Amino acid sequence: MATQKTPRIxxxxxxxxxxxxxxxxxxxxxYEDAAAEHALTGAQARLLSLLSLEPLPMRRLAQQLKCxxxxxxxxxxxxxxxxxxxxxxxxxxxRVKLAAATAEGRQVARSLRDSLRFAREPLAGLSDEERLxxxxxxxxxxxxxxxxx
Numbered sequence: 001m002a003t004q005k006t007p008r009i010x011x012x013x014x015x016x017x018x019x020x021x022x023x024x025x026x027x028x029x030x031y032e033d034a035a036a037e038h039a040l041t042g043a044q045a046r047l048l049s050l051l052s053l054e055p056l057p058m059r060r061l062a063q064q065l066k067c068x069x070x071x072x073x074x075x076x077x078x079x080x081x082x083x084x085x086x087x088x089x090x091x092x093x094x095r096v097k098l099a100a101a102t103a104e105g106r107q108v109a110r111s112l113r114d115s116l117r118f119a120r121e122p123l124a125g126l127s128d129e130e131r132l133x134x135x136x137x138x139x140x141x142x143x144x145x146x147x148x149x
Contacts, residue, residue, distance in 0.1 A: 030118040037115065038108055043067075045112055047075050048084055048101060052109035055088060055100035072099075084108055 009017075028042070035045035043065065050056060050064055058076065062069040076099045079085035084105035090096035101109060123131060 026118050027116075030116055031112075034112050034115045038112060040108075040112075043071075044075055044079055045109075047072070047099075048079060048105055048109045049112065051085060051099055051101040052106045055098040057090065057096050057098055061099060079105065 031045065032042045035042050038045070040048070046065060047061060050061065056064075058069055058072050061076075062072045065072065076085055076087070080087065084102055085099055086102055087097045088100050090098050123134075126134065
């Protein structure tokens with residue numbers, strides 16, 4: 001039986017991975033703080049942000065949030081009670097209900113996005129060329145580098 005060797009991680013790769021982890025942790029911390037300012041949990045804020053882009057069926061929301069559909073139902077219920085989300089019939093399949101952000105929900109989602117200074121401020125210190133390079137490298141890491149402007 002052959003044993004596979006785990007590839008050795010060089011110091012530069014390790015440092016990059018740690019830096020990415022730090023950026024992600026800071027982003028999540030600021031996102032949670034921004035959500036709390038609107039009396040939302042992080043999960044409610046993420047769901048509202050998704051719905052501010054387009055109405056989505058509950059199952060698709062669960063897939064995007066990587067959670068159980070029953071959890072999404074509870075989150076949507078709480079946002080609906082606050083008037084931030086509403087359920088609508090899917091125009092293409094009447095058996096499916098879509099969750100959609102209300103006008104107030106879209107405003108709250110916009111306010112959440114606008115309050116995320118952590119990512120915006122450091123990026124503003126980079127030149128256009130540096131930001132394009134960073135974007136392209138991140139897309140390449142994610143396997144989405146086929147996008148064009």
